[in-house]
Structure formats: structure tokens, C-alpha cells
Amino acid sequence: VKNIFLENLKDHIMNYNNELASTIKALAIKGKGLLAADESTSTIGKRFASINVENTLENRNAYRTLLAHTKGLNKHISGVILYKESFEQNIASIFTANGIVPGIKVDDGLSIMPETLNESFTKGLDDLNNKLETYKKLGAKFAKWRNVYTVSSETPSESIIRSGADNLARYALTCQAYGIVPIVEPEILIDGSHDINLCAKISSQVLNSVFIALFHYKVQLEYIILKPSMITAGIDYNTPSSAKEVAARTLKILRDVVPVGVPLITFLSGGQTPLQSSDNLRAMNVNASNPWILSFSYGRALQEDCLKAWSGKKENVLKAQDVLLECARINGLASLGQ
Numbered sequence: 014v015k016n017i018f019l020e021n022l023k024d025h026i027m028n029y030n031n032e033l034a035s036t037i038k039a040l041a042i043k044g045k046g047l048l049a050a051d052e053s054t055s056t057i058g059k060r061f062a063s064i065n066v067e068n069t070l071e072n073r074n075a076y077r078t079l080l081a082h083t084k085g086l087n088k089h090i091s092g093v094i095l096y097k098e099s100f101e102q103n104i105a106s107i108f109t110a111n112g113i114v115p116g117i118k119v120d121d122g123l124s125i126m127p128e129t130l131n132e133s134f135t136k137g138l139d140d141l142n143n144k145l146e147t148y149k150k151l152g153a154k155f156a157k158w159r160n161v162y163t164v165s166s167e168t169p170s171e172s173i174i175r176s177g178a179d180n181l182a183r184y185a186l187t188c189q190a191y192g193i194v195p196i197v198e199p200e201i202l203i204d205g206s207h208d209i210n211l212c213a214k215i216s217s218q219v220l221n222s223v224f225i226a227l228f229h230y231k232v233q234l235e236y237i238i239l240k241p242s243m244i245t246a247g248i249d250y251n252t253p254s255s256a257k258e259v260a261a262r263t264l265k266i267l268r269d270v271v272p273v274g275v276p277l278i279t280f281l282s283g284g285q286t287p288l289q290s291s292d293n294l295r296a297m298n299v300n301a302s303n304p305w306i307l308s309f310s311y312g313r314a315l316q317e318d319c320l321k322a323w324s325g326k327k328e329n330v331l332k333a334q335d336v337l338l339e340c341a342r343i344n345g346l347a348s349l350g351q
């Protein structure tokens with residue numbers, strides 16, 4: 014007897030696998046990376062404050078529209094991570110029309126975990142299904158969830174590592190059930206004066222715990238994107254880590270921990286300068302035979318100079334778009350080891 018229910022379920026999963034596979038195919042392209050433009054209203058307020066621009070809906074729309082209309086951006090950028098407002102204001106569709114796949118930040122930011130040394134956990138699982146349903150209808154093909162981990166001799170705590178891994182895995186599994194590719198982002202914060210060894214030790218623990226959780230939840234690794242931080246000394250350490258050192262330490266941990274089934278790894282810039290971010294990415298791709306595509310998903314490192322060039326003025330739009338395009342081109346080359 015044919016089991017109609019099981020047949021339908023199988024079709025349903027197959028359809029979603031096709032959808033997930035085609036999104037991965039569109040995003041994981043050698044020489045291209047992602048643009049992280051998913052600043053929440055308060056975060057974009059900080060960026061605007063640095064160029065003396067008021068944080069109004071009109072200014073946010075003007076800036077995000079500038080990004081979306083940048084001609085030729087799709088030569089170097091395959092996907093863009095957006096904040097919900099960009100979907101609601103129809104900016105996501107401009108990116109789509111420009112050949113760039115839109116994705117949605119679905120976490121709801123950070124909250125302090127009680128009984129820790131001011132460590133933060135990420136909110137947003139409760140209404141995740143609703144968010145995925147809503148933004149999928151508005152064109153989102155992938156999603157992002159970011160956890161943060163503070164580096165010090167006493168942090169991250171066991172509770173933050175365990176609950177963070179669990180939440181990322183639950184998020185990733187739920188995304189895949191909607192045919193949405195999850196970006197899994199465990200960010201080891203650069204803040205602090207720690208050396209590169211401590212960053213390496215903690216990154217290895219965190220990544221290990223994340224992949225164990227992904228395995229336990231049966232997340233399909235070939236349909237995720239990993240967005241890690243690079244292994245570096247803290248921003249207040251006396252000497253910045255060299256690109257060679259960052260590349261060697263980061264590659265070592267990724268090779269130890271990340272299964273080859275993961276198709277794409279896109280780093281965050283996390284407070285490194287644009288130059289450091291590109292140089293470190295280049296060093297990781299020089300003479301390297303990595304099993305995954307190693308590329309970028311930068312926010313600040315791609316937008317910093319573009320924001321300055323724009324400075325909130327209509328007459329600067331073309332100049333700002335040229336700057337963004339050039340930053341994207343440079344990082345595209347860096348992802349090829351050039």
C-alpha cells in the first residue's frame with residue numbers, strides 16, 4: 014500500500030533540498046562574497062553618527078537604496094544580508110533585480126545572561142517560524158543568526174558555549190525546514206587585550222561545540238554557510254597579528270573542526286580595519302588548497318569608506334557607490350588569494 018503521507022513528506026523535503034541547493038549555488042561562487050548590510054536601527058544609528066547623519070527612516074532608505082543600486086556590484090557580491098526594514102521598504106527587491114541574492118537577519122539581538130560575567134546570549138528563537146515565513150514571502154533566500162563570545166581568562170562560560178551552540182543549531186534546522194539557507198555566525202569578539210593563543214583556544218572550543226550541536230540536530234551541513242571570526246589577538250593587544258599568523262592559525266582551526274561538506278565560509282570583519290580584513294583574507298587563500306570556498310561577509314570593512322564618501326549627501330551617491338564597488342572588488346580578489 015502506498016503511504017501517501019510519507020510520499021508527500023518526501024516530496025516536500027526534496028523540494029526544499031532543491032531550493033537550498035540552488036541558493037547555495039547562487040551564493041558560493043569563487044571570487045565573490047557577501048555584503049552584510051543588516052544593521053539594526055540602533056546599530057545603523059551608530060554608523061550614521063560617525064558621519065553626522067541623523068538616524069531617520071528617510072536617511073536609512075537613502076543609504077540602503079544607494080547600496081542596492083550600485084551598478085556592477087554583483088560581479089563581486091553574490092548575496093546581501095539585510096535587516097527586516099529593508100524588506101519592508103522594498104529595498105531587498107532592488108538587490109534581487111541587481112543580481113544579488115537577499116538574506117534576512119532573524120536574530121533579535123543580544124541580552125545579558127544572568128549569573129555570568131556580563132556575557133550575552135542571542136534572542137529570537139520564539140517567533141522564528143513566523144519570521145521565516147514572512148520574509149521568505151518577501152524574497153529572502155537565506156538567513157543569519159549571530160552569537161557573540163567574549164574572550165578573557167574567565168569567559169566564555171560553559172553555559173554560554175553550550176546554550177549558544179544549541180540555539181544556533183535549532184535556528185539552522187528551522188531555516189532548512191523552510192528552504193532557507195542558514196548563516197551560522199559564532200562571533201568571537203575582538204575586544205580585549207588577549208593574545209592570539211587565547212583567541213585560538215576559545216575559537217576552537219566554540220566551533221567544536223557548534224558543529225557537535227549541528228550534528229545532533231541533523232542539520233544538513235552542505236546547506237549552511239559558516240560565518241566565523243578570524244583568529245587574531247585582541248584589538249588592545251600590544252601588536253596586531255600579522256596576516257601570515259592570522260591565516261595560519263585560522264586555517265589550522267578550520268581544518269581541525271569544520272567538515273568538508275560545508276560549502277562556504279564567509280568571515281566577518283569584526284572591527285578589523287578594511288585593509289587588515291582584505292589582507293588576512295588574501296593570506297588565507299594564497300597557495301592554499303582549502304576544501305571550502307573561503308570568502309567574506311563584511312559589514313564595516315565593506316561599508317566604512319562608502320559611508321564616509323556618502324556623508325548623507327545626494328550629490329555624493331555616485332562617488333560612494335564607486336567606493337563600495339572598489340572595496341567589493343578588492344575583497345573579491347583577496348578571496349582568490351590576489
Ligand code: 13P
Pocket residue numbers: 049051159198281282283284310311312313314
Ligand atoms: P562586521 O564585518 O562589521 O563585523 O559585520 C558583519 C556582521 O554581519 C556582524 O554580524
